[in-house]
Amino acid sequence: MSNTVPKIAQYKQIQNDILDKISTGYYKKDDSIPTELELSKTYNVSRVTVRRATDNLVAKGILTRTPGVGTFVSRNPATQKIAKLKSFTQEMIELGIKPSTKVCTFSIKKADDKIARKLNLESDSMIYFIERIRYGNNEPLAFEKTYMSVESNPELSIKILEESKYNYIEKVKKLKIGYSYHQTSPILPPDKIAKLFNIDKQTPIIKIGNTTYFEDGTILDYTELYFNSPKYQLNYIKSR
Structure with a gap:
C-alpha cells in the first residue's frame, strides 16, 4: 500500500489557484x-x-460567464462565513487545556511576489516573517508560519506573539476581525515538523493556508498552519 498523498487533479489545482x-x-x-x-x-x-x-467555479456562483464577452468574478469565496472564528488560545482555554506559545522566528524582510499577492501588498513591501509553536498542556499541537505587513502593524512584538494575536488586535488596537479563508490539505510532514511533533514522516497531518480579514475586507495576515493531527483535531462550528 502506498504511503504517498494522492496527487491533486490538474483541474482542481487550477480551480484552487483561481x-x-x-x-x-x-x-x-x-x-x-x-x-x-x-x-x-x-x-x-x-x-x-x-x-x-472554471465550470466548477461558475456552478458555485464564484465566476459568471458571458458568451462572447468573457468570464468574470461574481463574488469572493472568503465572504462565506461558515464557521466561528476562534484564536488558538481561546479554543484551548474553552477545552480546559493550558495554552502557551514559543516564538521561534521574528524577522522583517521584503515580500516576494507570492506573499505580496496573499497580503494584497506591492512587491518588495516590508513584512514580518514569524514562526511559532503552539502548545497545549506543554505538548506541541501546531506550528505556524505567519506573514504580516510591517506598515500596518509597526508595534508588533515577540511579547504580543507569545500571547494571543487576535486578542491584541481586537482588544488593544480595537480593530474587528471579520473572517478567515482556509485552504486545507493533508500532507506528509516535512522533517522539521515530524521531529517537532515526534511523529513518523509517513504519518499524515493537516496543513492549512489561512488568510485572515478585517470586517472591511482588508487583510490582517497570511498563515500556514501545520497541525499535530494525531493529538489535535481541527473542528469547525457552523452557524447561520
Whole structure:
C-alpha cells in the first residue's frame, strides 16, 4: 500500500489557484479572468482541463460567464462565513487545556511576489516573517508560519506573539476581525515538523493556508498552519 498523498487533479489545482487569487484580491469582484487559451498556456494544460475548472467555479456562483464577452468574478469565496472564528488560545482555554506559545522566528524582510499577492501588498513591501509553536498542556499541537505587513502593524512584538494575536488586535488596537479563508490539505510532514511533533514522516497531518480579514475586507495576515493531527483535531462550528 502506498504511503504517498494522492496527487491533486490538474483541474482542481487550477480551480484552487483561481480561488486563491480571488480570495487574496489578485482578482476582485467584476474583474475578468484570463481566457481559456491564456489559462491553458499558463498552466500548460488543455482548454478542456481549464474549462472543467472554471465550470466548477461558475456552478458555485464564484465566476459568471458571458458568451462572447468573457468570464468574470461574481463574488469572493472568503465572504462565506461558515464557521466561528476562534484564536488558538481561546479554543484551548474553552477545552480546559493550558495554552502557551514559543516564538521561534521574528524577522522583517521584503515580500516576494507570492506573499505580496496573499497580503494584497506591492512587491518588495516590508513584512514580518514569524514562526511559532503552539502548545497545549506543554505538548506541541501546531506550528505556524505567519506573514504580516510591517506598515500596518509597526508595534508588533515577540511579547504580543507569545500571547494571543487576535486578542491584541481586537482588544488593544480595537480593530474587528471579520473572517478567515482556509485552504486545507493533508500532507506528509516535512522533517522539521515530524521531529517537532515526534511523529513518523509517513504519518499524515493537516496543513492549512489561512488568510485572515478585517470586517472591511482588508487583510490582517497570511498563515500556514501545520497541525499535530494525531493529538489535535481541527473542528469547525457552523452557524447561520
